[in-house]
Amino acid sequence: MIGIDELRNCVGKGLEATKKDGVELEVFASWNELVTMRLNYTSDIPSMGVQEPKSTQSFGVGVQAVFKDKGKVTIGFGSESNNLGPRAVREALRKARRYRFFDPDFRSLPSPAGTPTLSNYHDPAAMEAKDTDIVDLGWKALRGALTAFKEKGISKSIIVGGDVCVLKEKVAIKSTMGIDEFDESTILTATITTMVENESVKGTGWSTSTHLQGFDPEAAGREAAESAMRTIGGKRIPPGVYEVIFSRQPVTDLISHIIAPSLSLSFLNASNTPFLGKLGKKVCSSNLSIYDHGALPGQIASKRITCEGLPTGRTDLVSNGLLVGFLSNHYLGQKLSNPVATFEPRNGFRLHALGRDHNVQASISPTNIVVEGREEVPKEKLLSGIKEGVYIGRIWYTYPINGMAAGDFTSTVIADSFLIRDGEISTPLKPNTVRINSNINHIINNVHSVTKEKKATLVWAAEEAVIAPEIRVAGVRLDSIATS
Amino acid sequence: MGIETLDEAGETVKESIDYANTLSGCKYADIRLGLAECKSASSENGTPKGMEEEVKISFGVRLVAGDMPAWGYYGQPLGKADLRRLSKTFRMGINKAHQRALANSRNKAAMKELAPSLSPVRLAPIEVRQDVIPAVYEEDPRGVPLKEVLALAVKITKEMRAVSPCVKFAMISLGTGISRELFQSTEGAKIDQSTALTYAHLYVVAQKGNTIPETFIDHLGEQRGWEITRGKNVYGKSALDFALERTRDTVELTGADFLPSTDEPVVVVTDPNFNALLVHEIIGHPTEADRALKMETSYAGRSWLLRGLTDNELGKRIGSELLTAFSDPGMEGYGYYKYDSEGVPAKRVILIDKGIFKGFMNGRESANIMGMEPNGSMRATECQYMPLVRMTNTVIAAGDRNPEDIIAEVKDGYYVVNNRIPSISESRENFRISAQKVYRIKDGKLVKLYRGGGISADSRDFFMNIAAVGNDFKLFPIPNCGKGQPMQVMKVGNGGPTIRSKARLTGEYK
Numbered sequence: 001m002i003g004i005d006e007l008r009n010c011v012g013k014g015l016e017a018t019k020k021d022g023v024e025l026e027v028f029a030s031w032n033e034l035v036t037m038r039l040n041y042t043s044d045i046p047s048m049g050v051q052e053p054k055s056t057q058s059f060g061v062g063v064q065a066v067f068k069d070k071g072k073v074t075i076g077f078g079s080e081s082n083n084l085g086p087r088a089v090r091e092a093l094r095k096a097r098r099y100r101f102f103d104p105d106f107r108s109l110p111s112p113a114g115t116p117t118l119s120n121y122h123d124p125a126a127m128e129a130k131d132t133d134i135v136d137l138g139w140k141a142l143r144g145a146l147t148a149f150k151e152k153g154i155s156k157s158i159i160v161g162g163d164v165c166v167l168k169e170k171v172a173i174k175s176t177m178g179i180d181e182f183d184e185s186t187i188l189t190a191t192i193t194t195m196v197e198n199e200s201v202k203g204t205g206w207s208t209s210t211h212l213q214g215f216d217p218e219a220a221g222r223e224a225a226e227s228a229m230r231t232i233g234g235k236r237i238p239p240g241v242y243e244v245i246f247s248r249q250p251v252t253d254l255i256s257h258i259i260a261p262s263l264s265l266s267f268l269n270a271s272n273t274p275f276l277g278k279l280g281k282k283v284c285s286s287n288l289s290i291y292d293h294g295a296l297p298g299q300i301a302s303k304r305i306t307c308e309g310l311p312t313g314r315t316d317l318v319s320n321g322l323l324v325g326f327l328s329n330h331y332l333g334q335k336l337s338n339p340v341a342t343f344e345p346r347n348g349f350r351l352h353a354l355g356r357d358h359n360v361q362a363s364i365s366p367t368n369i370v371v372e373g374r375e376e377v378p379k380e381k382l383l384s385g386i387k388e389g390v391y392i393g394r395i396w397y398t399y400p401i402n403g404m405a406a407g408d409f410t411s412t413v414i415a416d417s418f419l420i421r422d423g424e425i426s427t428p429l430k431p432n433t434v435r436i437n438s439n440i441n442h443i444i445n446n447v448h449s450v451t452k453e454k455k456a457t458l459v460w461a462a463e464e465a466v467i468a469p470e471i472r473v474a475g476v477r478l479d480s481i482a483t484s
Numbered sequence: 485m486g487i488e489t490l491d492e493a494g495e496t497v498k499e500s501i502d503y504a505n506t507l508s509g510c511k512y513a514d515i516r517l518g519l520a521e522c523k524s525a526s527s528e529n530g531t532p533k534g535m536e537e538e539v540k541i542s543f544g545v546r547l548v549a550g551d552m553p554a555w556g557y558y559g560q561p562l563g564k565a566d567l568r569r570l571s572k573t574f575r576m577g578i579n580k581a582h583q584r585a586l587a588n589s590r591n592k593a594a595m596k597e598l599a600p601s602l603s604p605v606r607l608a609p610i611e612v613r614q615d616v617i618p619a620v621y622e623e624d625p626r627g628v629p630l631k632e633v634l635a636l637a638v639k640i641t642k643e644m645r646a647v648s649p650c651v652k653f654a655m656i657s658l659g660t661g662i663s664r665e666l667f668q669s670t671e672g673a674k675i676d677q678s679t680a681l682t683y684a685h686l687y688v689v690a691q692k693g694n695t696i697p698e699t700f701i702d703h704l705g706e707q708r709g710w711e712i713t714r715g716k717n718v719y720g721k722s723a724l725d726f727a728l729e730r731t732r733d734t735v736e737l738t739g740a741d742f743l744p745s746t747d748e749p750v751v752v753v754t755d756p757n758f759n760a761l762l763v764h765e766i767i768g769h770p771t772e773a774d775r776a777l778k779m780e781t782s783y784a785g786r787s788w789l790l791r792g793l794t795d796n797e798l799g800k801r802i803g804s805e806l807l808t809a810f811s812d813p814g815m816e817g818y819g820y821y822k823y824d825s826e827g828v829p830a831k832r833v834i835l836i837d838k839g840i841f842k843g844f845m846n847g848r849e850s851a852n853i854m855g856m857e858p859n860g861s862m863r864a865t866e867c868q869y870m871p872l873v874r875m876t877n878t879v880i881a882a883g884d885r886n887p888e889d890i891i892a893e894v895k896d897g898y899y900v901v902n903n904r905i906p907s908i909s910e911s912r913e914n915f916r917i918s919a920q921k922v923y924r925i926k927d928g929k930l931v932k933l934y935r936g937g938g939i940s941a942d943s944r945d946f947f948m949n950i951a952a953v954g955n956d957f958k959l960f961p962i963p964n965c966g967k968g969q970p971m972q973v974m975k976v977g978n979g980g981p982t983i984r985s986k987a988r989l990t991g992e993y994k
Contacts, residue, residue: 036970039782040779041599041601042777042778043601044793045601045777045778045793046601046602046603047602048592048603048605049588049591049592049599049602050554050591050592051779052555052870053556053557053584053585054557054558054584054870055557055558055580056558056559056561056868056970057560058560058561060563077534077536078536080563080564081541081562081563082563082564082566083563083564083565095536095537098537099534099535099536099537101532101534101634103531103532103533104531105531131580131584131587132583132584132587135588139591139592142599143595143598146595146599147598155600159778159781161779161780161782161783162782163782163969165969191782192782193782197791197792269653270652270699271652271653271697272653272689277694353970353971354970361534396785396909396910397907397909399906400905401904401905401907401916401938402905402935402936402937402938402992403697403698403904405689405696405697406992407993408992410907410990411907412907412909412910412914414910431910432911432913432914435907435940437745437990437993438993439993460783460969460971461966481909481940481942482909482913482914483942
């Protein structure tokens, strides 16, 4: 494992050694390791339990350089993998020089801006966790699920899948503009799905933490099994327009696949967002606020700094129904800011498959997205007054089916869902029988109420965590599927 | 440094595999070492946005060990400096994979009482091969100057913007390269396989007045050299002409009405490009054996074709007699290869034969569980990642009808052109897929263009209702098939001919 001091040394000495070249430089070094225990247990088919105990790691250095030659400004980027010596920085700079070009939208490298608020928020124990201990965590998740099933006398037609992951990230950055920062983080996630197949039920459970203490894959497994068993005996519903409560996973799915991208300057830059031209205007129910906050203590997507070396923090996106901001990095923030709108670059991250990656330049990624109501209510009150509705616990394959700008989306309801009758959760909804066909503008403009209780929630392959409440929405169109 | 650097690495891989074989309880191991030379450039709105030339190196180890044999894996990207210490790096990876396998095996044995179906890893036997496969290209990607790549990218987006003032955003990413992968196993397999790759990835947004912007993203590419940018591709168009055609289409659509939805199925004719995504989602994924065996339940779902080992659709009718589908890595396309990531020779797999479901794409482990022959369908996007069952060139077979006749026979229906975005239900038993363009067909003629439309159907119904299959088969590149955890984004080939069936129209939300 590479220590943070080695990364700091790399960027410090690298910058020093290249000073004589007279170029503006930003040197970024990273080390990441992702350890994954992928689960697969099928009671009626031979299976491995923990199918894939695996890891991959990367480290290296990336250099962003600004060259000024006879009044002409060009920029270039180069990187070097698995090397943190001065030679690596020189080689990355050589590539940056070789691949330089003129970009009329480039203004400057980032300058220091404020002081980061998080410090020492990673878990040294997780950073040093032994391989064999992480293998054990995967098996604990499986044990939790199977024990819960056994307690209810279910031993056949079981599926347990998902994964337990430990992501370790270390970065250091130093620039000729005065940035000199570093960051270390640990993210632990257990995301478990279970099924009782002959009952056509699926359940989800998860545990997330920044520290081993408090991380409980076994509880996630148990939660997934209990959730599946709760929905045994599900019924179909006729197609129609319903009062719907979106639980945390659907709220997260909608945020991750539709709303967060739409609130990114990357999409605004391409004119490909339903919020085009709406900054400062009302875009949704005044009961809804959404913000990104990368410096929330204890949350798994929190970081001390961005990958541009700037402090993370809160970026308000929607405030009481008004569109007030977009997620930004330094480059697009400078390009798109104007006299009436500025964008704070709190979301410039170099995320790749394995974490914060020296090989790529900073694009825009959300961190912790918090969804709030102006007047938040307990869950019971969310249900109150719904004569006939649907509680949706898990959706899947949520995509902006007609392009992001149109706002139309579709997804299917696959688990953890119930009918609501006379203000109470009643019969389970049969999974995979309902498709949502709607538009995101319709959803966010018809928010009736939002719960006070929230939980950090992840969906597959998403970069961000959503601190998600449950949300009641009026007039959601649900169609019947799989009728043949 | 280029792919020839690996000439000297083969012996180190062999020594490392021999070392793995000496470890306690090791039943099987393989090592993959890959090196890719690639150059790419991007442009937005007629200005350059980036260019680079890079060499990517990575390796991965799979190892089975323990009294109750279990998997252990390790993978990582490498740098140039690592090539001088490959032996040490491989041993570190092998040792980690071995420790994980042993820990995994111990846990598996301890859980057997609570989880009776837990089983030892068993790999279906294969004919062990040693082979060298060179890359195929006319214009060597290594000989293309990077500045030429950037200049073409800038020229294309400049001309896209010039198509109309309605074009608000034009972006292209162009790349070309060559990669080589060594595979060796404790069984004696030794495969040395190289491929070329050239692509153009396109993104265009157009808007008329204050109407909803129309967006389109498309991809041109082949596992060939730079010649594909000059027209040697499925479209028969240069990268520039391809981009301009897509841009003009997008501009035209800004003036079109949105497609209205229907509650009941209507007659739809779907073109080969649309069918590429249809076959990808509705035939390709549910016929991947790992998905059918429930291993993807937590991620991309299961397969409606296999409820259990004895309760499934094998040998049963799932479509009309006109529907035949297969997966063939031997065809030129994004799914082309000679050996998969387990060293198994690639072969054509018949998936559906005249409407009867025939079988799954598999790997050695899933083939053993299903009692089938391995058919060489395991792949990883890079050597650091673990192979998964992936579709190859997965297609609907050509029929014998003239596509123009297929449209001309329709009294009242819709012609669905070019794929856009899919949304699939959990076991792929239902789908909604949007198209770039939908035309109303009236008395055999295309009478009106719509935007924002697509189709939705239950998969079995759609297959059973296929009433005509064209002779205009085409194979398209799909660059972004996501699967696994961490997600691997794989290139695959998908396609087919024009077909006619029935589905509900899905249009603008109202």
